Amino acid sequence: MYKRATEVESCGICNQESEKGFYLLSMWICLSCERKMVELEVEDPTYAWYIERLRGSKINSRMLSH
Numbered sequence: 488m489y490k491r492a493t494e495v496e497s498c499g500i501c502n503q504e505s506e507k508g509f510y511l512l513s514m515w516i517c518l519s520c521e522r523k524m525v526e527l528e529v530e531d532p533t534y535a536w537y538i539e540r541l542r543g544s545k546i547n548s549r550m551l552s553h
């Protein structure tokens with residue numbers, strides 16, 4: 488089985504539908520969010536917000552919990 492290339496995923500962080508992006512753990516991240524995450528410092532409060540979003544996914548929270 489393969490995913491159709493035309494399928495549009497909606498971003499787990501901003502909820503915008505985007506064809507371009509990647510899976511971070513089990514969450515689809517659009518390119519603009521990916522770029523923001525890369526630029527953020529770990530000390531930045533926005534970074535913590537992104538991590539919180541990632542923890543919102545059950546699978547992700549399990550993977551991030553240790």
Ligand SMILES: [Zn+2]
Nearest residue numbers: 498501517520
């Ligand atoms: Zn996004």
